[in-house]
Amino acid sequence: MGDGAESVVTGINDLRSAQPDQVSFLANAKYEPLAQASRAAAILVSPKDSPRFSFTRIVVESPSLAFGQISALFAPAPIRDEPGIHPSAVIAPDAVLGEGVSIQAHAVIAAGVRLGARCVVGANCFIGEQTTMGDDSRLYPLVTVRERSVIGARVIIHSGAVIGSDGFGYDFDPKTGRHVKITHTGQVQIDDDAEIGANTTIDRGRFGKTHIGEGVKIDNLVQIAHNVTIGAHSIVVSQTGISGSTSLGRYVTLAGQVGLAGHLTVGDRATVTAQSGLNKDVPAGAVLAGHHAMPIRESLKVEALTRRLPELVERLKALEAKVRSLS
Amino acid sequence: MGDGAESVVTGINDLRSAQPDQVSFLANAKYEPLAQASRAAAILVSPKDSPRFSFTRIVVESPSLAFGQISALFAPAPIRDEPGIHPSAVIAPDAVLGEGVSIQAHAVIAAGVRLGARCVVGANCFIGEQTTMGDDSRLYPLVTVRERSVIGARVIIHSGAVIGSDGFGYDFDPKTGRHVKITHTGQVQIDDDAEIGANTTIDRGRFGKTHIGEGVKIDNLVQIAHNVTIGAHSIVVSQTGISGSTSLGRYVTLAGQVGLAGHLTVGDRATVTAQSGLNKDVPAGAVLAGHHAMPIRESLKVEALTRRLPELVERLKALEAKVRSLS
Amino acid sequence: MGDGAESVVTGINDLRSAQPDQVSFLANAKYEPLAQASRAAAILVSPKDSPRFSFTRIVVESPSLAFGQISALFAPAPIRDEPGIHPSAVIAPDAVLGEGVSIQAHAVIAAGVRLGARCVVGANCFIGEQTTMGDDSRLYPLVTVRERSVIGARVIIHSGAVIGSDGFGYDFDPKTGRHVKITHTGQVQIDDDAEIGANTTIDRGRFGKTHIGEGVKIDNLVQIAHNVTIGAHSIVVSQTGISGSTSLGRYVTLAGQVGLAGHLTVGDRATVTAQSGLNKDVPAGAVLAGHHAMPIRESLKVEALTRRLPELVERLKALEAKVRSLS
Numbered sequence: 001m002g003d004g005a006e007s008v009v010t011g012i013n014d015l016r017s018a019q020p021d022q023v024s025f026l027a028n029a030k031y032e033p034l035a036q037a038s039r040a041a042a043i044l045v046s047p048k049d050s051p052r053f054s055f056t057r058i059v060v061e062s063p064s065l066a067f068g069q070i071s072a073l074f075a076p077a078p079i080r081d082e083p084g085i086h087p088s089a090v091i092a093p094d095a096v097l098g099e100g101v102s103i104q105a106h107a108v109i110a111a112g113v114r115l116g117a118r119c120v121v122g123a124n125c126f127i128g129e130q131t132t133m134g135d136d137s138r139l140y141p142l143v144t145v146r147e148r149s150v151i152g153a154r155v156i157i158h159s160g161a162v163i164g165s166d167g168f169g170y171d172f173d174p175k176t177g178r179h180v181k182i183t184h185t186g187q188v189q190i191d192d193d194a195e196i197g198a199n200t201t202i203d204r205g206r207f208g209k210t211h212i213g214e215g216v217k218i219d220n221l222v223q224i225a226h227n228v229t230i231g232a233h234s235i236v237v238s239q240t241g242i243s244g245s246t247s248l249g250r251y252v253t254l255a256g257q258v259g260l261a262g263h264l265t266v267g268d269r270a271t272v273t274a275q276s277g278l279n280k281d282v283p284a285g286a287v288l289a290g291h292h293a294m295p296i297r298e299s300l301k302v303e304a305l306t307r308r309l310p311e312l313v314e315r316l317k318a319l320e321a322k323v324r325s326l327s
Numbered sequence: 328m329g330d331g332a333e334s335v336v337t338g339i340n341d342l343r344s345a346q347p348d349q350v351s352f353l354a355n356a357k358y359e360p361l362a363q364a365s366r367a368a369a370i371l372v373s374p375k376d377s378p379r380f381s382f383t384r385i386v387v388e389s390p391s392l393a394f395g396q397i398s399a400l401f402a403p404a405p406i407r408d409e410p411g412i413h414p415s416a417v418i419a420p421d422a423v424l425g426e427g428v429s430i431q432a433h434a435v436i437a438a439g440v441r442l443g444a445r446c447v448v449g450a451n452c453f454i455g456e457q458t459t460m461g462d463d464s465r466l467y468p469l470v471t472v473r474e475r476s477v478i479g480a481r482v483i484i485h486s487g488a489v490i491g492s493d494g495f496g497y498d499f500d501p502k503t504g505r506h507v508k509i510t511h512t513g514q515v516q517i518d519d520d521a522e523i524g525a526n527t528t529i530d531r532g533r534f535g536k537t538h539i540g541e542g543v544k545i546d547n548l549v550q551i552a553h554n555v556t557i558g559a560h561s562i563v564v565s566q567t568g569i570s571g572s573t574s575l576g577r578y579v580t581l582a583g584q585v586g587l588a589g590h591l592t593v594g595d596r597a598t599v600t601a602q603s604g605l606n607k608d609v610p611a612g613a614v615l616a617g618h619h620a621m622p623i624r625e626s627l628k629v630e631a632l633t634r635r636l637p638e639l640v641e642r643l644k645a646l647e648a649k650v651r652s653l654s
Numbered sequence: 655m656g657d658g659a660e661s662v663v664t665g666i667n668d669l670r671s672a673q674p675d676q677v678s679f680l681a682n683a684k685y686e687p688l689a690q691a692s693r694a695a696a697i698l699v700s701p702k703d704s705p706r707f708s709f710t711r712i713v714v715e716s717p718s719l720a721f722g723q724i725s726a727l728f729a730p731a732p733i734r735d736e737p738g739i740h741p742s743a744v745i746a747p748d749a750v751l752g753e754g755v756s757i758q759a760h761a762v763i764a765a766g767v768r769l770g771a772r773c774v775v776g777a778n779c780f781i782g783e784q785t786t787m788g789d790d791s792r793l794y795p796l797v798t799v800r801e802r803s804v805i806g807a808r809v810i811i812h813s814g815a816v817i818g819s820d821g822f823g824y825d826f827d828p829k830t831g832r833h834v835k836i837t838h839t840g841q842v843q844i845d846d847d848a849e850i851g852a853n854t855t856i857d858r859g860r861f862g863k864t865h866i867g868e869g870v871k872i873d874n875l876v877q878i879a880h881n882v883t884i885g886a887h888s889i890v891v892s893q894t895g896i897s898g899s900t901s902l903g904r905y906v907t908l909a910g911q912v913g914l915a916g917h918l919t920v921g922d923r924a925t926v927t928a929q930s931g932l933n934k935d936v937p938a939g940a941v942l943a944g945h946h947a948m949p950i951r952e953s954l955k956v957e958a959l960t961r962r963l964p965e966l967v968e969r970l971k972a973l974e975a976k977v978r979s980l981s
Binding site for chain 2: 666667668670671684685716718719722725726728729730733740742758759760776777778794795796810812813814847849851852853869871873874875887889891892893905910911928929945957960961963964967970973974977980981
Binding site: 012013014016017030031034062064065068071072074075076079086088104105106122123124140141142156158159160193195197198199215217219220221233235237238239251256257274275291303306307309310313316319320323326327 | 742744760762778780782783796798800801802814816819820822824825831832833834835836837839853855857860861862875877879881893895897899901911913915917931933945946948952955956959960962966969970973976977980
């Protein structure tokens with residue numbers, strides 16, 4: 001830990017990597033040992049945590065938020081997206097573009113599209129027929145949005161994401177032994193302030209819609225099947241998959257690599273821990289874990305006993321021997 | 328449930344979302360409770376299921392198929408892909424394009440490519456050298472097909488899919504401590520009527536080929552490694568991964584998030600349930616589940632007993648106490 | 655097995671598929687049964703393995719390496735990337751391009767980019783502002799590299815990969831009930847000789863960098879979160895996900911579909927087997943397995959006993975009955 005009183009701060013960094021001329025922050029009690037061992041000039045901490053520490057610290061209401069503000073001071077200037085339409089973009093004559101949009105090189109915008117004011121469409125994006133987008137939304141380069149999608153305001157979609165691909169549905173015809181494609185005539189609706197990660201896929205509804213609620217944050221490489229509903233302000237972490245017609249409430253958290261079966265209902269504020277599998281409805285507020293997910297307390301207990309199976313089997317054997325000797 | 332006799336139907340919907348002026352359908356007995364509770368004007372049911380219900384119903388041989396036909400009546404007009412070549416597309420002079428193809432904006436088609444009649448190549452797609460495609464196949468926007476791929480007729484490839492990337496193979500050189508890339512000179516072959524999901528990746532063979540059989544349906548974000556073979560009419564659900572040189576029979580079903588080790592053989596009509604892991608060959612017709620997948624009955628029993636471990640350990644403890652008191 | 659002495663070899667193939675006019679190879683003792691059953695004209699084997707076999711064989715120091723050399727003889731000519739800039743590419747006036755670069759159709763290169771000599775930028779790629787790339791690196795078609803990324807020499811990035819997308823981080827504001835996006839002002843650094851698979855995503859650092867070391871090989875559909883560090887010559891197999899700020903040593907191997915929690919440290923040469931989950935630090939050289947990963951020996955024992963739970967419960971019941979009869 002640097003002697004804060006005399007330090008010149010030249011940058012910021014995480015607790016582990018911080019040098020004696022950098023500032024760091026502690027937002028989660030779990031990282032206290034890293035804070036204690038950090039070489040940072042000073043560490044942002046909350047008023048609640050501060051008394052426990054002797055290292056040089058800056059006490060702020062929200063260390064994470066304050067750190068974000070400080071980091072902006074040291075950050076390189078953000079990339080400016082010049083308003084205007086790059087001459088290489090291909091835009092249907094009847095597309096309606098709001099004031100101040102930035103349409104970048106080789107973007108393709110199909111017939112009937114309507115974009116709100118100040119939207120940014122990155123290089124090599126495709127926006128399909130009749131899709132609409134609210135004000136201040138942004139597609140990073142190489143995003144695909146298929147036809148008739150409805151995207152709100154201030155939505156961010158990262159590179160490689162595919163919005164509105166066909167749902168995965170077939171009728172098996174026993175006479176021919178072939179899978180017959182079910183036409184998916186529905187759409188995808190993404191509400192205001194949602195964010196969609198890189199290379200994530202969101203299929204269109206079979207009919208009706210696949211619906212991503214307001215403020216929902218979806219990480220990279222997530223699969224959202226046809227007719228799924230995700231309630232407002234829910235969080236879906238990387239590589240999770242949600243099967244068709246499953247419905248999530250508001251403020252749900254799905255950690256990474258979770259899988260949900262189809263046609264389930266997950267209640268508000270439920271949490272599913274990483275790598276879990278869900279094949280039953282989940283009540284509001286539940287915290288679930290495990291391959292056939294169960295309440296997390298039960299799951300931790302089962303997990304611990306599973307690890308103790310070798311010892312338990314030894315105890316069973318000893319008991320069998322003893323009972324044999326008794327009889 | 329609406330009074331069907333007097334209803335005007337203005338649309339269609341799933342059982343859960345259907346309004347009193349909409350028609351729905353029941354194709355799977357598992358959703359009977361949703362049918363009973365539905366507000367739909369009428370529900371399509373099969374002759375076999377019909378007698379069990381009192382709600383207004385329309386009896387048809389295949390509710391799902393009939394529903395697809397009805398939904399087409401209410402669906403917006405499908406997007407028309409105008410035949411012709413967009414002036415911004417870049418096409419090698421020696422590429423051979425069938426009659427009535429639609430090559431969309433900014434598509435890139437390399438030397439020696441041959442496309443069948445009425446193929447659609449979406450915006451910003453890339454088709455590599457000497458790749459061939461049969462009649463009536465379709466690449467949605469932003470698909471990559473690398474060199475020398477062989478794609479059949481009526482194949483559909485969704486946005487973001489990558490066909491023919493290099494396999495993941497290296498020789499470790501102990502002298503230098505470095506991984507030396509193995510050149511993958513093979514190809515990918517996708518047979519007639521297959522469908523490949525959004526952002527799915529299919530690696531080319533090290534030599535020979537990675538082979539997707541006729542009528543195979545692959546969902547989004549699936550990984551197919553080099554030299555994998557998937558037999559005709561198999562189904563691979565989202566986020567599943569198949570390691571190198573593994574061979575699947577016909578009509579195999581891999582549910583979501585399944586992982587298969589390399590060099591395995593999976594028999595015809597085998598099924599692997601969601602999130603399972605396979606590291607052994609699978610006989611034809613088997614239904615497997617679990618991380619080290621086992622027959623599903625066994626897996627369900629083990630799963631149930633695992634959940635009962637806390638109780639079983641209590642019983643073991645009680646028994647130990649009793650035996651102590653006896654001896 | 656062909657009579658090697660009289661065979662004309664017309665090609666190569668794997669042990670299973672080889673025809674009597676093809677050569678194959680055996681590099682791993684595990685595939686000996688396939689070698690014994692192979693119809694290949696001859697099989698490359700090592701001096702150590704050779705004495706055990708009677709089939710026609712070609713004895714070479716490294717069968718895999720030698721096979722690679724032979725396969726090059728039968729392989730189609732590699733695709734040549736003509737040096738030069740395709741007229742449809744859009745390149746910022748201040749971008750600096752090394753000697754002999756190949757910039758293909760519809761590629762977009764933003765302001766301040768610097769590319770080393772002989773770099774190849776595939777069709778429809780995007781390279782963001784101020785990104786740099788060393789000599790002889792290659793982006794296959796449809797790769798996205800966001801602003802300020804630092805890419806070394808001889809790096810290969812496969813189609814659909816996204817480098818430098820924003821990390822997934824939000825501060826929850828309890829007053830408004832909304833997730834507030836954390837600006838990610840860091841970057842991605844990929845060192846010399848690394849290879850990144852198709853549709854893999856690597857998020858930029860929140861600050862500082864996400865760092866992929868020299869010679870690291872990453873497969874398809876892998877997720878690397880913000881501020882992750884991967885030590886030199888590590889291997890990350892398909893569909894694995896690594897959460898934010900986790901640090902891997904050198905020569906680490908993560909098999910397919912593995913998940914790592916955030917802020918972990920994994921020691922040099924550690925191995926994590928397929929589908930495992932890691933939520934604790936890992937010492938150097940450890941081999942771990944399981945959902946809450948443990949040393950592989952322990953994991954195999956627990957796994958075996960878990961499968962025997964039905965039998966163990968029967969033994970427990972029998973014991974209970976016997977003790978009842980004794981008391």
